[in-house]
Amino acid sequence: MTQPKSRERAGRVARASSSRYPHEAIDLHIHTHFSECTHKPTKPPMTVENIVRKAEESGYETIGLCDHIHKGSDTSIVERLREEVGKLKPNIRVLVGCEADVISPSEVSVRADFASRVDFIALAATHYQMPWVQIPLSTDPSEVANHYVEMFAKAVNTDFVDIIAHPFCTHDAILGNMPVILAKILDDDLIELLEIAKTNRIAMELTPKVFNPLNDGCLIRFYKLCKQVGVKISLGSDSHTVNGIGRLSLVLDRAARIGLDPSDFLLPHALSHP
Secondary structure, three states, X not given: OOOOOOOOOOOOOOEOOOOOOHXXXXXXXXXOOOOHHHOOOOOOOOOXXXXXXXXXXXXXXXXXXXXXXXXXXXXXXXXXXXXXXXXXXXXXXXXXXXXXXXXXXXXXXXXXXXXXXXXXXXXXXXXXXXOOOOOOOOOOHHHHHHHHHHHHHHHHXXXXXXXXXXXXXXXXXXXXXXXHHHHXXXXXXXXXXXXXXXXXXXXXXXXXXXXXXXOHHHHHHHHHHHHHHOOOEEEOOOEXXXXXXXXXXXXXXXXXXXXXXXXXXXXXXXXXXX
């Protein structure tokens, strides 16, 4: 088992409690124009200015800019974002993070030394739609479930990351019937891996995109295990458009069904940028 991450890294995400659900005040997963997924000709561009304006209008206190850092990506976007934020002088806290990939059960798309350049790292273990991400060799639900667990295990053992982005969220068209696949993963296996996440102080993201009528029950089961183990929950919209910012109301309903209380959430506090 890996050791807890160092507290000396600059600008990391810390845990705190609140007297209310923070869903209206915090969104730690917003993509900017540096992510190709935001390039939509009919939508307003995801500039820092547009994002901050929408976040302020939505009543946010803290947002996290969370662009994709794939293997071989130009990581200078981090510094360029910091420059944009600095010029804007926003009235809310704007963190600069990234969304990295688990490429295979033995590789992720960023190295430990990159952590000092960002305020947080969200790591996705389910980017199977990316051509460079390893997919299961078989479509058998049990084999797919095993691969899911191996990818998730790599994520929680990557001790320099802070958040697992949209855990166990993949479109059915990519790997098959997700409720059937997720049902093959035993609670005991999940609990063992969540204990590692807790030791490494890694939160699980709760985002509207993980829930749909088919997967809802399976994922509520997962988040209940997170609460049981004591793993913190991070909130993020995974917004690719300006209008997607501020739409976390579904999260509150799910949080209530899961049984989460304010102390279960990961909150940013006392953050100093490098």
